[in-house]
Amino acid sequence: MFAALRQPLARASAAKPLARAFSAYTPAQNAVAPASPKLEYLLTETRGRVALVTLHRPKALNALCNGLFVELNQVLKEFDNNKDIGSIVITGSERAFAAGADIKEMKDRQFIENYVEDFLGHWTQITKIRKPIIAAVNGFALGGGCELAMMCDIIYAGDKAVFGQPEIKLGTIPGAGGTQRLVKAVGKSKAMEMCLTGSVNLTAQEAETAGLVSKVFPAEQVLDEAIKTASKIANLSTPIVQMVKDAVNQSFEMPLQSGLTFERRLFHATFGTNDQKEGMSAFAEKRKPTFTNN
Numbered sequence: 001m002f003a004a005l006r007q008p009l010a011r012a013s014a015a016k017p018l019a020r021a022f023s024a025y026t027p028a029q030n031a032v033a034p035a036s037p038k039l040e041y042l043l044t045e046t047r048g049r050v051a052l053v054t055l056h057r058p059k060a061l062n063a064l065c066n067g068l069f070v071e072l073n074q075v076l077k078e079f080d081n082n083k084d085i086g087s088i089v090i091t092g093s094e095r096a097f098a099a100g101a102d103i104k105e106m107k108d109r110q111f112i113e114n115y116v117e118d119f120l121g122h123w124t125q126i127t128k129i130r131k132p133i134i135a136a137v138n139g140f141a142l143g144g145g146c147e148l149a150m151m152c153d154i155i156y157a158g159d160k161a162v163f164g165q166p167e168i169k170l171g172t173i174p175g176a177g178g179t180q181r182l183v184k185a186v187g188k189s190k191a192m193e194m195c196l197t198g199s200v201n202l203t204a205q206e207a208e209t210a211g212l213v214s215k216v217f218p219a220e221q222v223l224d225e226a227i228k229t230a231s232k233i234a235n236l237s238t239p240i241v242q243m244v245k246d247a248v249n250q251s252f253e254m255p256l257q258s259g260l261t262f263e264r265r266l267f268h269a270t271f272g273t274n275d276q277k278e279g280m281s282a283f284a285e286k287r288k289p290t291f292t293n294n
């Protein structure tokens with residue numbers, strides 16, 4: 001049934017969560033996050049002020065079942081509320097970031113229950129997280145997996161990553177942003193081609209050229225690089241970082257003049273923070289700023 005999609009897997013290695021696979025991140029160096037001790041589908045760690053969330057459902061290529069998404073929402077909320085965390089990285093395995101929503105779990109659902117229960121409505125909670133989220137993508141990012149990556153703020157891809165929206169081949173359509181965020185990221189023609197055929201996927205390099213992905217790295221380096229960038233962000237002023245995220249996200253929602261006004265008001269507001277005083281004073285005094293997140 002998925003013959004066209006299966007092709008790239010001949011090159012893919014065995015599923016192994018990246019957080020565990022990289023020698024630079026041996027468990028001895030890791031501080032396992034104390035929150036959420038009973039996770040079934042995720043691994044969580046902290047690296048200084050960065051929280052790392054690894055999708056860990058290897059037998060199903062990280063297919064996004066309900067339980068996985070409930071856990072994801074829970075840990076993201078916990079990290080968002082944790083003052084010691086400044087940014088978040090979400091990753092999968094070398095083989096799959098996520099191969100989509102769980103097809104087996106949803107195949108027998110009916111329209112009425114979908115509508116009444118707002119099926120998959122809780123997926124959007126990730127877009128309410130205030131702290132920046134970087135997706136470090138290796139392997140398949142298909143359907144809901146591609147949509148999950150697009151709900152993050154920055155996407156870094158390993159050079160073997162594959163982005164696609166194959167839902168049409170299952171008799172359905174993208175339901176978590178594939179017809180909306182993808183258009184804004186790669187333009188109408190490419191998004192149409194991907195969503196209408198279900199079999200035109202983007203390689204990591206194509207995704208970078210199209211603007212879906214900000215950087216491509218060798219597969220084994222992508223997580224490292226995502227954590228480095230997340231760490232840079234996490235060590236800036238948290239309230240100012242949140243204002244930037246807010247302002248950029250408003251560009252998707254507002255007409256230009258309203259967006260510019262929103263931006264200007266937030267810019268004015270930064271002058272009410274100690275971190276603006278510290279940042280500009282440190283520049284004038286030729287020293288590094290020490291932000292206190294207030």
Ligand SMILES: CCC/C=C/C(=O)SCCNC(=O)CCNC(=O)[C@H](O)C(C)(C)COP(=O)([O-])OP(=O)([O-])OC[C@H]1O[C@@H](n2cnc3c(N)ncnc32)[C@H](O)[C@@H]1OP(=O)([O-])[O-]
Nearest residue numbers: 002005006009060061063099100101102103143144175176
């Ligand atoms: C948000 C709303 C809208 C979103 C909709 C979607 O995302 S729709 C989805 C859009 N996505 C797609 O249409 C992609 C569907 N997936 C594929 O086409 C292929 O798995 C592949 C090409 C990614 C890899 O092929 P490969 O031959 O190398 O590997 P393999 O195929 O042997 O898989 C290993 C195991 O993982 C299992 N599993 C994998 N994905 C899913 C899934 N989504 N679900 C459930 N299970 C899944 C697979 O059944 C198998 O389990 P088994 O039988 O051993 O118990």
